[in-house]
Each structure stands twice: as C-alpha cells, then as structure tokens.
Amino acid sequence: MNNVIKLKRKPRPLRKTYSPIAPYVAMRQDQDDGSITYEIVDERPESYRLLCIVSDDCGQNAYAKHDAEQIVRGLNMLVQYGKEQLPNVREPDGD
Numbered sequence: 001m002n003n004v005i006k007l008k009r010k011p012r013p014l015r016k017t018y019s020p021i022a023p024y025v026a027m028r029q030d031q032d033d034g035s036i037t038y039e040i041v042d043e044r045p046e047s048y049r050l051l052c053i054v055s056d057d058c059g060q061n062a063y064a065k066h067d068a069e070q071i072v073r074g075l076n077m078l079v080q081y082g083k084e085q086l087p088n089v090r091e092p093d094g095d
Contacts, residue, residue: 018043024051024075026068034058038068040075047086051075 018025023044029037035058040051052071056064078084 018045020044021080022076023079024072026054026065026072028065036064038064040068040071042075 023042024040025043026038026040029039031037035056037053037055039053042049042051054064054068054071055061061067075084
C-alpha cells in the first residue's frame with residue numbers, strides 16, 4: 001500500500017453549449033413580486049447578449065410565454081435561412 005500515488009484532480013470548466021442553428025433562447029425568470037419574465041438571449045459566444053424581456057405583469061399578460069417563444073422562433077428562423085445580419089460592433093477601449 002506504500003505505492004499509492006495521489007493524483008491532483010483538476011475540475012473541468014463548465015462550458016455552456018448552444019445550438020448553432022438556434023442560438024436564441026427564452027429563459028424564464030421568477031421575480032420577487034410574483035411576476036414571471038422571459039429573457040430572450042443570444043447564446044453565441046461571439047455575440048452573447050440580452051435582446052429583450054417579456055413580462056407577464058403579475059398574471060395580467062397571459063400571452064407572455066407565447067410571445068417570448070414566437071420572438072425566439074422568428075429570430076432562429078432568420079439564422080437558419082441566413083438572413084440575419086449582425087452589425088460590426090467595435091469593443092470599447094479600456095481607457
């Protein structure tokens with residue numbers, strides 16, 4: 001038993017994956033006031049950003065989830081058909 005070698009375990013970094021043909025997703029966020037919001041997000045690493053938020057307004061907007069899903073579906077169709085044109089955005093200087 002003296003020949004046991006202890007190996008250091010290095011944890012693997014977690015990497016969020018995305019579908020290249022469907023990079024837009026709607027993520028549900030439960031708010032403290034009881035409302036539910038849906039965040040439409042572009043999950044591509046080179047252009048990761050929050051596009052918009054759809055709220056159910058504490059139950060007043062029954063179509064909030066449907067609206068968010070339709071926005072995501074439309075944006076992903078633009079990607080699949082090659083019609084999406086992302087602008088060239090210059091990164092801010094670190095001054």
